[in-house]
Amino acid sequence: MSHQTGIKANEELRKFFAKSKEGKTRVIKVAIKEEQLVLDNHKNVKHNWEKDFDACISQLIEENQPCYLLYRLDNKNSSGYEWLFISWSPDTASIRQKMLYASTKATLKQEFGTSQIKEELHGTTISDITLYGYIKYKKSAAAPAPLSMREEELQEIRRTEVNTDISIDTKHHTLSGVAFPITEPAKQAILDMARGSYDYIQFKIDIEEERIHLVTAENIVLEKLPSKVPSTSGRYHLYKFRHTHEGDYTESIVFIYSMPGYNCPIKERMLYSSCKNPLTDTITSLGLIIEKKLEIDSGSELTEKYLYDELHPTNSLHRPKFEKPKGPPNRGPRRITKHQ
Known part of the structure; x- marks a missing residue:
């Protein structure tokens, strides 16, 4: 650590x-x-x-x-x-x-x-x-973590339409992806982060075992975050972004899915993409509220400005007025038509 x-x-x-x-x-x-x-x-x-x-x-x-x-x-x-x-x-x-x-x-x-x-x-x-x-x-x-209204709606849809409940201990296909089980150390790290022990966790998929493993759980400064992103393999990351917004101190949990383009085999890219949503559902069920989900190609994208702008996007209130396009140049004087 x-x-x-x-x-x-x-x-x-x-x-x-x-x-x-x-x-x-x-x-x-x-x-x-x-x-x-x-x-x-x-x-x-x-x-x-x-x-x-x-x-x-x-x-x-x-x-x-x-x-x-x-x-x-x-x-x-x-x-x-x-x-x-x-x-x-x-x-x-x-x-x-x-x-x-x-x-x-x-x-x-x-x-x-x-x-x-x-x-x-x-x-x-x-x-x-x-x-x-x-x-x-x-x-x-x-006690079980309380569900948001959106989570309750999704749970009800799953219960009545198709069995897509996500379990930590079982692997199955869902409408939104493939749910690989997470290991006990990975589960414990999520619980510890929810209690404030860590501000950064990294996970990886073991393709042979078809399980999601913990890579590291630690406390790091934001400047070190880009160096944690591998350039040759996919990863999932959880980061507690500490910042101020409109004068208030804020801590936001960000889920980051990193995949370095075509440097990875197609099977790895497909598995990481498919397991992403079931994993975030599992994380939420363990009591850690994710405020933003991001996808990146490289660690260099993870700057303070990028995270802040993703969490607090600026809405443009001033749209440019529509301007009538100009006619072709040198078209001569406008023709006057007389009606009899």
């Missing part, structure tokens, strides 16, 4: 991470200061994790300042106590701070130890990171 910002934990924080695994620490607050991940505060265990939750969290967060919180639960796995990773990014924080913390999150998780992080919780308002907000999040994560 790439480290988007290059910001890493300082020595004090690394030592405290090691000490916190002993079990006395309930919550660790981590901040970014002077281009380092630093220990900002911590609280020790007093009661069980439910009773400690609101009392500890409310004392550590600042209304306008993002931070990370690592909250120790009471269950254990093979690596020790399980922890809840909380990413606090309030709406009132600056866009620069939001993006800095979002792009450094994967680094912090790696520094702490991903095997001990059981779940992630992202908060933009204080109610998101209360005990009630955490329980509400767990319930919503366990």
Whole structure:
């Protein structure tokens, strides 16, 4: 996994991470200061994790300042106590701070130890990171993703006309393409991206296995996105495009289908084209909302302007007036016809 910002934990924080695994620490607050991940505060265990939750969290967060919180639960796995990773990014924080913390999150998780992080919780308002907000999040994560009106219409059409339901575990032909099953790592990466763990995922088709595999799941800057597109084979990409639109900070999931022209065999081109729509339906069913689908020939097309224009096209309000075409040159004076 790439480290988007290059910001890493300082020595004090690394030592405290090691000490916190002993079990006395309930919550660790981590901040970014002077281009380092630093220990900002911590609280020790007093009661069980439910009773400690609101009392500890409310004392550590600042209304306008993002931070990370690592909250120790009471269950254990093979690596020790399980922890809840909380990413606090309030709406009132600056866009620069939001993006800095979002792009450094994967680094912090790696520094702490991903095997001990059981779940992630992202908060933009204080109610998101209360005990009630955490329980509400767990319930919503366990429930099936709600369908849009268009998705409900399509589901009803499929149910009444022809069986074209898309499954993660089975392969079959549909009216809109061929649905190859996706592997478990690919499915997990989509779920992780929906929870905010990654901003870039790449998939490929294994033609022999007739399955869709995960290539990579990571955090990258937009400038690195073109280099991720192969020049000799097809790929599917998911990218979280962070930008501002009309003064508001926006995060949009873009699905990109890349096929480098005729550098690929015809069978590969046909399979990638046929599997595209069933794959995006599967991604949506896993809770990741795709705001734009794009098709490209090469990575060089993936510029900030291109993505922005595709997501927010400009409508032209001024159409040129129709002009009567001019007559042929040197046709002489107009003839006058007299009526008797």
